[in-house]
Amino acid sequence: MKSQAIIAGIGGQGVLFTARVFTEMARLKNLRVSGSQTFGMSQRGGSVMTHMKIGEFDSPLVGEGDADLLFALDCMEAHRNLPYLRSQQNGSGALCVVNAPDQTAFPDPRVAGLLDEMGVIVHACDAAAVALRMNHPMVTNLVLLGFGASREHFPFTYDEVREAIEALSGPAQLAVNLAALEQGRALCSNSGSPLSVIAS
Numbered sequence: 001m002k003s004q005a006i007i008a009g010i011g012g013q014g015v016l017f018t019a020r021v022f023t024e025m026a027r028l029k030n031l032r033v034s035g036s037q038t039f040g041m042s043q044r045g046g047s048v049m050t051h052m053k054i055g056e057f058d059s060p061l062v063g064e065g066d067a068d069l070l071f072a073l074d075c076m077e078a079h080r081n082l083p084y085l086r087s088q089q090n091g092s093g094a095l096c097v098v099n100a101p102d103q104t105a106f107p108d109p110r111v112a113g114l115l116d117e118m119g120v121i122v123h124a125c126d127a128a129a130v131a132l133r134m135n136h137p138m139v140t141n142l143v144l145l146g147f148g149a150s151r152e153h154f155p156f157t158y159d160e161v162r163e164a165i166e167a168l169s170g171p172a173q174l175a176v177n178l179a180a181l182e183q184g185r186a187l188c189s190n191s192g193s194p195l196s197v198i199a200s
Contacts, residue, residue, distance in 0.1 A: 093119025146184025
């Protein structure tokens with residue numbers, strides 16, 4: 001497997017823990033993984049992003065137009081990092097998994113046509129609303145992981161994500177983290193719900 005990913009969000013959304021999950025999934029499959037974080041003003045809700053490369057690569061940084069996956073915990077950060085996504089001109093289109101509050105939040109109509117031309121597959125759900133209903137807003141990232149891993153073209157399976165979460169979670173957090181993952185997977189079957197896929 002070779003995959004390049006950008007994980008993006010704002011401070012406090014769990015971007016770095018999500019990166020740890022990706023690293024653990026790669027480790028469990030005996031795959032080489034490298035990455036680099038950009039923190040920005042994370043302590044004040046500023047941009048946070050991680051470059052992740054899984055497989056044999058010479059550099060940890062993902063170049064613009066090279067990412068196979070954009071995993072975004074915030075709509076604004078998703079839009080900001082779209083230039084990293086690979087176009088179908090360089091093979092099959094990339095995958096974009098986004099936490100979005102409603103169908104108008106992502107993608108913006110001004111870029112929707114471009115994403116379609118690029119062959120980018122977009123899956124979005126309101127992971128934040130699900131986490132809030134669970135009374136655990138800090139697990140939005142895990143809801144989105146469960147959702148993304150249940151869709152086609154995600155680089156890891158749902159079971160692989162679950163195994164990594166089990167390895168990284170402490171005893172006090174494990175039950176909630178796994179429940180968040182399962183809630184994300186359940187969104188995929190709710191095609192009539194506003195929390196379901198809004199573009200693909």
